[in-house]
Amino acid sequence: MTVEFALPAALEAHEPPEARGVARDGVRMLVSRRRSGEISQHAFRDLPGLLLPGDLLVVNDTATLPARVRVPGGKLAVHFSTPLPDGAWLVELRRAQGKAFMPNGRGFPGQVIGLPAGASLTLERRATGRLWRARLSVAVLPYLLRHGVPIRYSHVPREWPLAHYQTVFATRPGSAEMPSASRPFTAGVVTALAARGVLISPVTLHAGVSSLEAGEDPYPEPYDVPPATARLVNHARAHGGRVIAAGTTVVRALETAARPDGSVRPAAGWTSHVVTPATGVRAVDGLLTGLHEPRSSHLRMLAAFADGELLGRCYRAAIGSGYLWHEFGDVHLLLP
Amino acid sequence: MRAAPPPPSVAAMTTRTALITGASRGLGRALAAGLAREGYALIIDARDGTALGAAAAQITAAAQITAGAQITAGAPGAAVTAVPGDVTDPAHRAALRQAAAAAGGLDLLVNNAGTLGASPLPALADYPLAELRAAFEVNVVAPLALTQLLLPMLRERGGAVLNITSDAAVEAYAGWGGYGAAKAALEQASNVLAAEEVAIRVWWVDPGDLRTDMHQRAFPGQDISDRPLPESVLPAFVRLVTDRLPNGRYRAAHLLPPRP
Numbered sequence: 001m002t003v004e005f006a007l008p009a010a011l012e013a014h015e016p017p018e019a020r021g022v023a024r025d026g027v028r029m030l031v032s033r034r035r036s037g038e039i040s041q042h043a044f045r046d047l048p049g050l051l052l053p054g055d056l057l058v059v060n061d062t063a064t065l066p067a068r069v070r071v072p073g074g075k076l077a078v079h080f081s082t083p084l085p086d087g088a089w090l091v092e093l094r095r096a097q098g099k100a101f102m103p104n105g106r107g108f109p110g111q112v113i114g115l116p117a118g119a120s121l122t123l124e125r126r127a128t129g130r131l132w133r134a135r136l137s138v139a140v141l142p143y144l145l146r147h148g149v150p151i152r153y154s155h156v157p158r159e160w161p162l163a164h165y166q167t168v169f170a171t172r173p174g175s176a177e178m179p180s181a182s183r184p185f186t187a188g189v190v191t192a193l194a195a196r197g198v199l200i201s202p203v204t205l206h207a208g209v210s211s212l213e214a215g216e217d218p219y220p221e222p223y224d225v226p227p228a229t230a231r232l233v234n235h236a237r238a239h240g241g242r243v244i245a246a247g248t249t250v251v252r253a254l255e256t257a258a259r260p261d262g263s264v265r266p267a268a269g270w271t272s273h274v275v276t277p278a279t280g281v282r283a284v285d286g287l288l289t290g291l292h293e294p295r296s297s298h299l300r301m302l303a304a305f306a307d308g309e310l311l312g313r314c315y316r317a318a319i320g321s322g323y324l325w326h327e328f329g330d331v332h333l334l335l336p
Numbered sequence: 337m338r339a340a341p342p343p344p345s346v347a348a349m350t351t352r353t354a355l356i357t358g359a360s361r362g363l364g365r366a367l368a369a370g371l372a373r374e375g376y377a378l379i380i381d382a383r384d385g386t387a388l389g390a391a392a393a394q395i396t397a398a399a400q401i402t403a404g405a406q407i408t409a410g411a412p413g414a415a416v417t418a419v420p421g422d423v424t425d426p427a428h429r430a431a432l433r434q435a436a437a438a439a440g441g442l443d444l445l446v447n448n449a450g451t452l453g454a455s456p457l458p459a460l461a462d463y464p465l466a467e468l469r470a471a472f473e474v475n476v477v478a479p480l481a482l483t484q485l486l487l488p489m490l491r492e493r494g495g496a497v498l499n500i501t502s503d504a505a506v507e508a509y510a511g512w513g514g515y516g517a518a519k520a521a522l523e524q525a526s527n528v529l530a531a532e533e534v535a536i537r538v539w540w541v542d543p544g545d546l547r548t549d550m551h552q553r554a555f556p557g558q559d560i561s562d563r564p565l566p567e568s569v570l571p572a573f574v575r576l577v578t579d580r581l582p583n584g585r586y587r588a589a590h591l592l593p594p595r596p
Contacts, residue, residue: 083534085491141532171582174534206534222535224494227579266580268494268535 003303003311005294011319012155013329016164025186028323028330032314034306035336039317044184044331045192047288053197054241056232058284060179060249061202063170065141066148066162067177067209068094068101069115077101078113078121079151080144081131081176081208082221085270088124089140090131090219092209100154103130103211116147128219130211141173151177151209155326165327174206174222180327181247181289199236201229205249205271218252218297220272225257227266233283234263242285242336248298251275251284258283275301287334291318291325305334353439355379355432355486357423357479358449360387362548363500365395366566367446368416370574372399377415379435379442381428381449385420392418415439423449423478433485442489444577447479448500453518455553457511468514475518480525487533496537496580498573499526503542503587512554523585530583537580543569543588 017027025045032039042050051057067080075096082090094101113121115136124133136143150165167182168190193200204224233243233254245251255275257267262282274297275281281304292298302311314332323330354371358364360382368380372395380395382388396416417435421428436442453471454464483497490497504512505519523540530538545551547563572591575581581591 083491085535086488139532141534172534173531222491222494224535224580226581268580269492270535 003294003299003308003315005315005319007293007325008319011323011325011329013324013326014156015158016160016328018164023186025184025189027184028321029184029333030314030318030321030323030330031333031335032306032310033335034310037310037313039310039314041317041321045186045189047189047333048192048196048198050333050335051193051196051198051244052242054199054236054239055244056199056201056236056241057193057244057246057288058229058233058250058254059169059182059185059200059202059246060167060205060207060253061169061171062175062179062204062206062249063173064150064162064165064175064178065144065173066150067144067175068151069144069148071113072116076104076113078115079176079209079211080140080148082206082219083140083174084133088133088135090127090208091121091123091134092130092211093132099157100152102154107132117143119143119147129216131209131219145173153211153326156328169202171202172204172206174204176209177207178327179205179207179247179249181331183327184331185246199232199241201232202226203229203250203253205253207249216297217274220270221249221252222269223253223256223271224268225253225264225266226268230257230264230266237262237283237285243283244286244288244333244335245284246288248275248287248289248301251281251287251301254283255279255281275304277303280304285336289332289334290327290329291315291323291332293325302334351375351377351440352443353377353379353436353441354444354446355381355436355442356446356448357381357432357482360384360391362550363543363546363566363569364446364448365391366570367448367573369395369398370567370570371444371577372396372416374574374578376444377417377439379417379419379432379439381419381421381423381432383420383422385418388418388420392416423482424473426481429478429482429485432482433489436486436489441493442486443493443495444498445483445486445490445495446498446500447482447522449478450475450500450519450550451515452550452553453514456556457554458514459511460513463514468517471514471518472521475515476521476525479522483529487536491533491535494535494537496539496577497526497529498577499523499538499540501526501540501542501585503544505542527585538583539576539581539586540584541573541576541586541588543572 029042029044077094079092093104095104111123120137127133165178168185206222256271256273354376359368359380451474454467502519504516526540569588572588
């Protein structure tokens, strides 16, 4: 079912496209169509012409936090992943190794980690193989805005300002990592979509850290499908429009709020719903997303939108044509 | 799934619970009645236990009459829990939290209880400072304290905080300096709360001038019968809450549906 491939190192995007001389909306876009099995290649800014009047594009309005804090005088860094209802956070401990921070298996319950400006982080208990349930001595959001930097992994060798990690839709701070499928959108593309008659409506899903083990399920994340968006989803589908999710986070939020008949109700809270070929997708027809790593949970979600044969051809085409992976890379539009 | 928070249960999503302070009369009572008609289970408070009990009985009866058709369709009846007390009293706030926990959680906190401060309204030059402190205690500190207590429950359900404010918070009305300064503080506290909380909605709403006891106290001896009844702005609040509009400051008049 899953697509197996080795990701050549040359296909990792090491910096924002702007730094490579490519506009945000100038990244490449692979388009696959489930029904016909066709694959075509475009620039992202061609998106308006690929959608139809009456289609509904659902976007994530989360904003990215500078979610990494260095532990002073050491090699440790803390990645703040996800807020929990009682004010605790899921965090990941990372250790500097060369220019990057790698996973760090240590830490023990009750451990107190001193952070800049006198703040302290208390590890309560392990929540997953890598994530700790922890509590910061001060309010987390203002603290991160003052002392944090954006999370990056080893494929991005230097730090970039937070603005490079915000999408044009970002209004509600809360994500540890950028909802990167929406990164290529610009005011110009959004205007062209509006002029085309494509509807746009927001949901919120605050994305946690993406550094999951291969095969590990995503953990619960805060989400919000507001009533106006739920109504628009139902309206669009009732009139033959397609609901296109801009990013896997949007699929997760909408599918959490979907009833078995595919209609969507307003909903908010924490979701632990994981979309797989077995759960299928009930409320979403298409998906705009990045290119994902082998054996990732994202690839399993993609398999709910396209069968393994088509996905395999897509990924061979992307590798063969030199598409770029990761948050600063190219994108893939899966249409029905 | 190995992390802590459980997903919201279907039952929790369908039986919504709201806590409304200052619900024995005026806007608070009207909001309580309106939310009961929308199917909310209610927790209400006010200092005057007798008036609160009467309001609770009235809300229950009215909701059952107007929601009769829904009840047969399986909608929850109007469960109203009245907890008499003063919002500035920490023990009372703890009792409110207890009531919310007993209700299984909370979707909406309406910080409506407030005080005008000194009446007749004095100029700031002469404002009695003890009364000013008391006005800040009721209008700013108590709502924030209650919000702090209830935030974990509100976050759990992606709930909302609705703070009742006034145009006196943003306009310079002579005589309204004490009340206006306190409401301005409440507005900015709401504004910052909205920036700090990732999983809830925060609204602060100016309901407009209404025919209430508080408004009468601001204009002692004057005829205020030209002011609209609090019930007139209910559709604005129902829209705000049921559509879960984005965080921010709203004027009730701007949320009312267009005239047919």
